[in-house]
Amino acid sequence: MTVSIDIGEMTNGQQAGMDLEELLATRLLVQGNSGSGKSHLLRRLLEQSAGWVQQAIIDPEGDFVSLADKYGHVVVDAVGTEKDLQMIAGRVRAHRVSVILNLEGLDADRQMKAAATFLDGLFDADRDLWYPMLVVVDEAQLFAPAAAGEVSEEARRRSLGAMTNLMCRGRKRGLAGIIATQRLAKLAKNVAAEASNFLMGRTFLDIDMARAADLLGMERRQAETFRNLDRGHFVALGPALSRRPIPVKIGPVETAGRGGSPKLMPLPDQPLEDAKDLIFTPSPGEAMPVRVRQPEPVATTSDVLDQLTSAEQAGDAEPAGNLLDYGAREEGIAEIIGEILSEPEAAFQPIATLYQDFQVRCRIAKLPGGIPDLQVFREKLSVARAGVDKGEVDDSAWAQAELVAAELPEDMRGVYLLLAKAANAKAPCPGNIEIATAYGTRSPGRARWLLSHMEERGFILCATDLRGNRIVTLTDLGWQTAPGDEAAA
Known part of the structure; x- marks a missing residue:
C-alpha cells in the first residue's frame, strides 16, 4: 500500500504529496536559513504522518513538545543518567510509542551527549523491534558538525557517530532520518550525503546556495533562486517528492510551537518619572544585596586570663552515647563548637589550633565533666562542620548512618x-x-x-x-x- 501525505501545494495549485514508504527508505534533508519556515515544514510533515508511522524527534529548543497534546507523543526530558536515557530509547522501540526528546536547557556539549545516547539506544534495539520509525533531528548541524567547535571532542565524536549510524545504517533497522539544518556548510558531508530527498528553503550565503544547487542537480547560475524564496516556500527533489526540482509552498499546521517569530508591540504609555521609579526603585519581594557584617572584636590574652582565673572545674560526667547524643554536657560542647565555627576562617584552621581555642572556651564555660580529648573533639567537629542536626532525621535510620560513618576516618x-x-x-x-x-x-x-x-x-x-x-x-x-x-x- 502506498501512503502519500500532503505537505502543501505546488505553484500550479496541485497538491504536493510525499510518498511515506519511499521516504522511509531514502531519508530527507531540509535546509533553510533562520526564519525560512524550516520548523513549520517539519511540523507539517509530522502532523500529516503521525497516524501512519512511529516518530522520534530530537528537539534542542523544546519547540515540538506541543505535538504531545494533540497527537499523543510522549515528552522525554533529558534528566537522569545516560543509562536511563538509553533504556528509555529501548522501551520506545519495544512499545512503538512516538516520543519527543526535549533537550531544552542543556548546553551544547550535554545536548550532543544526550542525543547520541538516545540515538544509540534506538539503533541498538533487538532485530525483532526494527519497526519503521521517522527520526527527526532539528538543527542537525549541532549534532553532526562539519568541524570541531567549542564542545568537547568526546561529545562531538559520539554525536557525529550516532548521526552517521542513523543516516548510513539506520534504514535496515527501520530508522528513517529526517535532518534539518540552517547551513549545509556546517553539516558533516557524510551525514548530508546519505539523504536522497531534499527540501531547500531560503538561503543567502553563496557557499550554501552552491551546495544546495549541487544536491538538486541545478546549474550554479540557478543557485540565486534560493535567495529569492519566500518564507514557507521550498524547492523539492527526490524519489519521495519529485523526479525534478519543483517549488512547493508548505501547507498550514494544526499545532503551534512555543517559539515563533517576534511580533512588534507598542511600548507602554507612561510618564518619564514613572519609568525612572520602575528602574531605580526595588520591586516588592526583590532580593536585596546583603551587607557584609564586620567581625566582632576578638578577646585579648589578658581578658582570657582574667576569665580563666575565675573558672572552676566540675566533677566528671558520663560521656555521650553517640556523636549526636545531646545531653546537658553535650549541648554545651555543641554550643562551644558552634561558636568556634561561626567565626570567620574558623572552618579552615588546623585542628590543633581549633582544639586549643576549644579548651579555652570550655574552661570559660565551666563545662562539667572536664574537657573532651582530641579524638572526641575531632569527631564532633566533623559533624558540626557538616551542619548535621539530629532533629531533621529519623532516629532509627540515622543510627545506621552513624554505624557506617564510624568505619571512616574521623575527618x-x-x-x-x-x-x-x-x-x-x-x-x-x-x-x-x-x-x-x-x-x-x-x-x-x-x-x-x-x-x-x-x-x-x-x-x-x-x-x-x-x-x-x-x-x-x-x-x-x-x-x-x-x-x-x-x-x-
Missing part, C-alpha cells in the same frame, strides 16, 4: 553524614564547596578527591545526570541524593 565522617542527611531528605547533592568546607578546606579539588576515595572504598557511588548534576548513592544504606550542581556555592 571524613562529617562529610559522609552530610551526604546521608541530603540523601535521607531526597535533597540535592551538596556542592564541592559545601563538601570541602565540611572537610575543613577551601579546595573543590580536595572535595572531588574525597568523594573518589569514599567511592573506591565502596561507601558511596557517584553518577552524573544528563544536565551535568551529581547524584550520590550511599551503598550501605540504599539512599540516594537528588541531582545537585557540584559547582554550587
Whole structure:
C-alpha cells in the first residue's frame, strides 16, 4: 500500500504529496536559513504522518513538545543518567510509542551527549523491534558538525557517530532520518550525503546556495533562486517528492510551537518619572544585596586570663552515647563548637589550633565533666562542620548512618553524614564547596578527591545526570541524593 501525505501545494495549485514508504527508505534533508519556515515544514510533515508511522524527534529548543497534546507523543526530558536515557530509547522501540526528546536547557556539549545516547539506544534495539520509525533531528548541524567547535571532542565524536549510524545504517533497522539544518556548510558531508530527498528553503550565503544547487542537480547560475524564496516556500527533489526540482509552498499546521517569530508591540504609555521609579526603585519581594557584617572584636590574652582565673572545674560526667547524643554536657560542647565555627576562617584552621581555642572556651564555660580529648573533639567537629542536626532525621535510620560513618576516618565522617542527611531528605547533592568546607578546606579539588576515595572504598557511588548534576548513592544504606550542581556555592 502506498501512503502519500500532503505537505502543501505546488505553484500550479496541485497538491504536493510525499510518498511515506519511499521516504522511509531514502531519508530527507531540509535546509533553510533562520526564519525560512524550516520548523513549520517539519511540523507539517509530522502532523500529516503521525497516524501512519512511529516518530522520534530530537528537539534542542523544546519547540515540538506541543505535538504531545494533540497527537499523543510522549515528552522525554533529558534528566537522569545516560543509562536511563538509553533504556528509555529501548522501551520506545519495544512499545512503538512516538516520543519527543526535549533537550531544552542543556548546553551544547550535554545536548550532543544526550542525543547520541538516545540515538544509540534506538539503533541498538533487538532485530525483532526494527519497526519503521521517522527520526527527526532539528538543527542537525549541532549534532553532526562539519568541524570541531567549542564542545568537547568526546561529545562531538559520539554525536557525529550516532548521526552517521542513523543516516548510513539506520534504514535496515527501520530508522528513517529526517535532518534539518540552517547551513549545509556546517553539516558533516557524510551525514548530508546519505539523504536522497531534499527540501531547500531560503538561503543567502553563496557557499550554501552552491551546495544546495549541487544536491538538486541545478546549474550554479540557478543557485540565486534560493535567495529569492519566500518564507514557507521550498524547492523539492527526490524519489519521495519529485523526479525534478519543483517549488512547493508548505501547507498550514494544526499545532503551534512555543517559539515563533517576534511580533512588534507598542511600548507602554507612561510618564518619564514613572519609568525612572520602575528602574531605580526595588520591586516588592526583590532580593536585596546583603551587607557584609564586620567581625566582632576578638578577646585579648589578658581578658582570657582574667576569665580563666575565675573558672572552676566540675566533677566528671558520663560521656555521650553517640556523636549526636545531646545531653546537658553535650549541648554545651555543641554550643562551644558552634561558636568556634561561626567565626570567620574558623572552618579552615588546623585542628590543633581549633582544639586549643576549644579548651579555652570550655574552661570559660565551666563545662562539667572536664574537657573532651582530641579524638572526641575531632569527631564532633566533623559533624558540626557538616551542619548535621539530629532533629531533621529519623532516629532509627540515622543510627545506621552513624554505624557506617564510624568505619571512616574521623575527618571524613562529617562529610559522609552530610551526604546521608541530603540523601535521607531526597535533597540535592551538596556542592564541592559545601563538601570541602565540611572537610575543613577551601579546595573543590580536595572535595572531588574525597568523594573518589569514599567511592573506591565502596561507601558511596557517584553518577552524573544528563544536565551535568551529581547524584550520590550511599551503598550501605540504599539512599540516594537528588541531582545537585557540584559547582554550587
